[in-house]
Amino acid sequence: MAHILDIRNLYKNYGSTEILKxxxxxxxxxxxxxxxxxxxxxxxxxxxxxxxxEPTSGGTIDIGxxxxxxxxxxxxxxxxxxxxxxxxxxxxxxKNITFGMKVRGVDQATQEQKLQEVAQQLQIEPxxxxxxxxxxxxxxxxxxxxxxLVRDPKLFLFDEPLSNLDAKLRVEMRTEIKKLHQNxxxxxxxxxxxxxxxxxxxxxxxxxxxGIVQQIGSPAEIYNKPAxxxxxxxxxxxxxxxxxxxxxxxxxxxxxxxERAGAAPLVLIDAHAKDLPEDVILGLRPEDIAEAGxxxxxxxxxxxxxxxxVEPAGADTYVxxxxxxxxxxxxxxxxxxxxxxxxxxxxxxxxxxxxxxxESGERLN
Amino acid sequence: xxxxxxxAPARAASxxxxxxxxxxxxxxxxGLFALFYLMPLFVMVTTSLKSLEEIRTGSLVAFPREVxxxxxxxxxxxxxxxxxxxxxxxYFWNSVILAIPAVAISTILGAINGYVIAQWKFKxxxxxxxxxxxxxxxxxxxxxxxxxxxxxxMGIAGTIPGLIFVHVIYGxxxxxxxxxxxxxxxxxxxxxxxxxxxxxxxxxFWSIFLPLSLPIVVVxxxxxxxQIWNDFLFGVSFSQAGTQPVxxxxxxxxxxxxxxxxxxxxxxxxxxxxLPTLLVYVVAGKYFIRGxxxxxxxx
Numbered sequence: 001m002a003h004i005l006d007i008r009n010l011y012k013n014y015g016s017t018e019i020l021k022x023x024x025x026x027x028x029x030x031x032x033x034x035x036x037x038x039x040x041x042x043x044x045x046x047x048x049x050x051x052x053x054e055p056t057s058g059g060t061i062d063i064g065x066x067x068x069x070x071x072x073x074x075x076x077x078x079x080x081x082x083x084x085x086x087x088x089x090x091x092x093x094x095k096n097i098t099f100g101m102k103v104r105g106v107d108q109a110t111q112e113q114k115l116q117e118v119a120q121q122l123q124i125e126p127x128x129x130x131x132x133x134x135x136x137x138x139x140x141x142x143x144x145x146x147x148x149l150v151r152d153p154k155l156f157l158f159d160e161p162l163s164n165l166d167a168k169l170r171v172e173m174r175t176e177i178k179k180l181h182q183n184x185x186x187x188x189x190x191x192x193x194x195x196x197x198x199x200x201x202x203x204x205x206x207x208x209x210x211g212i213v214q215q216i217g218s219p220a221e222i223y224n225k226p227a228x229x230x231x232x233x234x235x236x237x238x239x240x241x242x243x244x245x246x247x248x249x250x251x252x253x254x255x256x257x258x259e260r261a262g263a264a265p266l267v268l269i270d271a272h273a274k275d276l277p278e279d280v281i282l283g284l285r286p287e288d289i290a291e292a293g294x295x296x297x298x299x300x301x302x303x304x305x306x307x308x309x310v311e312p313a314g315a316d317t318y319v320x321x322x323x324x325x326x327x328x329x330x331x332x333x334x335x336x337x338x339x340x341x342x343x344x345x346x347x348x349x350x351x352x353x354x355x356x357x358x359e360s361g362e363r364l365n
Numbered sequence: 366x367x368x369x370x371x372x373a374p375a376r377a378a379s380x381x382x383x384x385x386x387x388x389x390x391x392x393x394x395x396g397l398f399a400l401f402y403l404m405p406l407f408v409m410v411t412t413s414l415k416s417l418e419e420i421r422t423g424s425l426v427a428f429p430r431e432v433x434x435x436x437x438x439x440x441x442x443x444x445x446x447x448x449x450x451x452x453x454x455x456y457f458w459n460s461v462i463l464a465i466p467a468v469a470i471s472t473i474l475g476a477i478n479g480y481v482i483a484q485w486k487f488k489x490x491x492x493x494x495x496x497x498x499x500x501x502x503x504x505x506x507x508x509x510x511x512x513x514x515x516x517x518x519m520g521i522a523g524t525i526p527g528l529i530f531v532h533v534i535y536g537x538x539x540x541x542x543x544x545x546x547x548x549x550x551x552x553x554x555x556x557x558x559x560x561x562x563x564x565x566x567x568x569x570f571w572s573i574f575l576p577l578s579l580p581i582v583v584v585x586x587x588x589x590x591x592q593i594w595n596d597f598l599f600g601v602s603f604s605q606a607g608t609q610p611v612x613x614x615x616x617x618x619x620x621x622x623x624x625x626x627x628x629x630x631x632x633x634x635x636x637x638x639x640l641p642t643l644l645v646y647v648v649a650g651k652y653f654i655r656g657x658x659x660x661x662x663x664x
Contacts, residue, residue, distance in 0.1 A: 053557050074563035086558035090576035099572070100562035147562075 002065050004029045004187050005050065005155060011058035012045055012211070019045050020211045023059070027189075027204060032181050035191045036198040037208035038234070043191045044159055046208070050189060051157055052076050064154045079148035080157040083164065085140045087132035087147075094119075094128040097146045118146045138169045145180070158190040162197065174200060195235045199223065207231050226354060229361035232283050238331075240283045243324040244358065247276040256282065258324045260306075266323060268301045270350050276364060283354035286318065289330035291338070292345035299351040304343045310336075319344070413437060413633035420628050436629035440637055444630050446609075446617035453634055455607075456614030460594060461641075463525050463610055467532040468589045474533065475540020475585060476578065480570050482541065483548035484556050494545060500538035505598050508535075516603060523605035531603055532593045539592075540585050547581040548574065583652035591642050611638045 003026040012020035020042045027033045035043040048054040050061060052073040060069045068076050087096050097118060098111045106114075119125045122142045132140055141161065148156055158177075162170045178201055181188055192198055198205050199219045207214040207222065207230075215227035226232035232240045246257045253271040260266055292302045308327070309320040317332045319340075330346055338344050355364035408425060413436050415429040423430070442452035481487075482494045512531055513522065521527035551574070559569045600610040609617075615638045619631050646653070 048557075051557075051561060053560060073557075073560045078561065080558065080561045082554040082558055084552050084554050086552065086554035088555065088559070088573050090573070099559075099564070103563040103568060147558075 003027065003062065004031070004064055005033070005189065006062040007050070007059070008062075009059035010046070010049065010056055010061065012042070012049060012054065013057045018211055020049070023213055025206055025213070025216060027187065029187050030185050030203075031187055032201055032203045033187075033189045033206065034198040034202035034204070035189065035206050035208060036193065036195055036234075037214075039193055040210075041208040042211040043193075043208050045211075047157055047159055047189060047191045050155075051078055051080050077154040078157055079151040079153040079155075080159065081144045081148050081161045083160040085132070085144040085161075085164075087140060087143055089132055092129050092131060093124065093135070093143050093146075096132065096143060097150050100147065100151055114150050118150045121149065122146050137165050138173065141165065141173055145177075149180075149184075154187065156186055156188040158188065160191055160193070162192070163194075177201065196237065199235070207234065209234075224352065225363070226283070227363050229281060229283075229356050232354060232356070236285060238286050238318065238329050240285050240354070241289070241323075241326065241328045242356070243282045243284070243326050243328060245280055245282045245324060246278060247273070247280055248278075249274075256280075258282070260323060261325070263306065266303050266305070268303070268348055268350060270353065271299065272350075273353075273355065273365060276355055277357065279358055280364065281356040281358050281361075282324075283356060284348065285352065286329045286331040288349040288352040289328070290347045290349070291330075291332045291336055292347045294333060295347040295349055297349060297351060300347050300349050302345050302347050305346045307338050307340050307342055307344050310338050310340050321346070409632045409636055413440075413629050413636060415629055417625065417627060417629060436627070437633040437637075439627070439630045440618070440634035444618045444627075444634060445621050445623070446614050447621055453611060453614055453618070453637055456609050456611045457637065459525060459604075459608055460611040463528050463532070464590060464593045464641075467529045467536070467593050468586055470529070471533045471536035471540050471589055472582065472585045474537055475542075476544045476575070476582070477570065478537065478541040479544025479546075479548050480574055482545045484551070484553060484574075485566070494541070497538045497541050500535075501542065505535075509598075509602055513603065523603065523608060525608050528599060528603055528608070528610070531599050532589075532596070535599075536589050536592065539588060543581055543585045543588070544578070547578065551577065580652055583649050587645055587649055587653050590645050594642050614638075 006026040007023055010020055010023040011018070023046060025033070035046055037043050045054060049056050050063075052068065052071060056069060060067055062068065063076055063078065087093075088099060091099065094115055098115055101111045101114065115128070116125075119128060122145060124139065124142050124146060127135060127139060127143070132143065135143065144161070161177075162173055165173060174197060177188075177190075180186070181201075190197075190201060199222075202219050204216065205219055205222045206216050209230050215222055215231045217225075222231060222235055226235065226240070229242060232242060243258055248255045248257070250269060252274075253269055254273040254276055256268045256270055256273075258266040258268070305321040305323070307319050307321055311318040311320070312334070315334060317334055317336050317338065319330050319332055319336070319338050320327050321330070322328070332338060353365075356362060357364060411427070411429055412420060412425075414432045414434070415423070416431065416433050416435065419430060440453055442454050443450060444452045446456075478497070482490050516522040516527045516530070519527075519530075521530060555573060556569055559573055564572065594610075595612060596610070597612045597616070600613045601616070604610065604613060615634050618634050
């Protein structure tokens with residue numbers, strides 16, 4: 001199927017500062033693309049370029065199979081939801097939603113009909129005569145979505161739409177956006193700095209840093225096989241454990257040694273890893289380190305570790321141990337008997353392990 | 366313990382008493398200031414209502430023994446400015462047909478300028494804004510000669526359109542500053558949202574920004590009206606016999622004496638000349654304060 005959005009070799013400069021460098025992304029109809037990265041990584045600029053609100057400095061943007069690089073925002077067949085909602089303050093909710101249609105000269109009856117459809121869908125019918133100033137944050141959010149929905153565009157663009165809401169409402173609205181995406185089978189591009197939002201909503205994630213794409217992939221790919229140390233550290237909470245280690249070829253596999261202060265090195269044998277450099281960073285998510293006996297599999301290796309800290313979190317208990325000079329977090333079941341200051345046998349699931357080059361941060365396996 | 370409970374209400378009472386005393390002191394002081402500022406107005410109003418005879422014999426601050434509106438009638442339609450004796454009336458209307466378009470045009474231009482500079486940033490926008498700000502600080506005297514030459518070249522020297530032109534040019538700096546500062550506090554995402562909705566430059570201005578602008582429009586109108594109505598220098602420099610504004614006519618009335626100085630007519634004329642600005646403040650003063658503080662306090 002044709003790409004509904006196809007960005008090729010996109011560059012964006014402000015003066016001599018490069019904001020975006022050689023961006024290449026393409027999505028299919030029905031995709032939910034999330035642009036994620038720390039603040040200042042260029043993700044909002046990229047979204048503004050897609051919307052046509054920022055001129056590009058190089059490359060092309062196709063929407064619905066047409067080159068839209070130089071086309072003005074109103075002709076791109078897009079709708080956008082902004083972080084501050086950007087509702088027109090002097091207009092009623094109904095006028096806010098129909099403003100675009102009015103500008104386009106859509107006839108009154110159609111306007112009214114579409115308004116009612118959208119209002120019903122978002123359950124904002126009682127609010128139609130109010131001003132934005134009289135609405136709560138969540139209600140404004142709905143109106144902003146209504147303004148986008150009423151256009152029925154090829155592409156929905158969201159610029160951090162949930163960051164102004166409190167934590168509880170954010171989770172609610174997140175679910176609603178996801179539901180909306182499924183019901184409409186719409187194509188969406190969504191900017192966020194929140195990696196949990198990215199994981200829960202996306203069918204495809206682009207991780208950006210300093211205007212450079214770090215990795216593009218499904219949430220599972222990004223989570224399980226991060227392309228470099230930045231992605232490994234940025235995605236997931238608590239973050240992936242990144243432990244300096246030394247390797248040595250050992251028969252068919254590799255012997256991995258991790259230094260420990262005041263104790264013999266921790267030794268693991270990875271039966272599948274091959275041709276690793278001597279120094280690596282070993283990445284293992286907290287949930288891939290369990291209490292011995294609670295994780296089975298041919299790649300699970302057990303070792304005694306000194307527990308420095310125990311952090312019960314309700315559903316799970318996190319324990320922290322010092323390995324390779326780093327605090328390493330393991331996610332244990334809630335009823336663990338782990339005590340800080342005592343030794344505890346931990347199971348390392350090496351089927352999930354990632355290896356990175358320490359200097360460049362690139363993934364090895 | 367008992368001592369404490371006994372003395373606590375006493376202390377509270379004495380604190381209360383001090384507060385009331387201070388409050389009274391404050392009101393008395395404010396009252397005195399108000400009286401001080403009202404004094405000239407009082408003298409003007411009472412003098413304008415007296416006959417010349419009474420002014421000569423009575424005290425300056427006394428109430429009129431016999432109230433007469435003769436001086437007001439003379440000031441409005443009979444007082445002499447030089448050789449003509451038509452009173453202030455024709456010049457008052459000159460000022461009206463000068464001030465209304467000048468205020469309207471400079472406010473509209475300021476609104477559009479401010480909207481562009483705050484929301485449609487272009488290369489050099491800040492430089493242009495700084496230059497306009499600089500325009501606010503150019504002393505009137507500096508532009509008199511070049512402006513006279515320019516009005517002559519445009520063929521509108523000595524006419525009311527010429528004066529309107531001068532006031533619009535001089536006002537744009539201030540009106541742009543007011544509107545720019547007001548619009549700069551409006552999130553830029555509003556323009557972006559409207560662009561995605563398909564609205565263009567003027568549509569966004571008309572449908573979204575102007576409806577938001579009432580407070581700053583009021584501030585600008587008051588400011589510009591006061592400036593233009595009260596202006597004397599441009600009025601005296603760029604007008605001819607038939608096109609003088611009321612301030613120039615007032616000066617001429619006060620300076621054209623035929624033996625006796627008619628203080629009551631002078632006072633009445635001065636009040637008539639000041640009435641429109643007073644009226645604007647009374648009607649719109651509430652919005653003036655609100656508009657000046659808008660943007661600085663955001664809810």
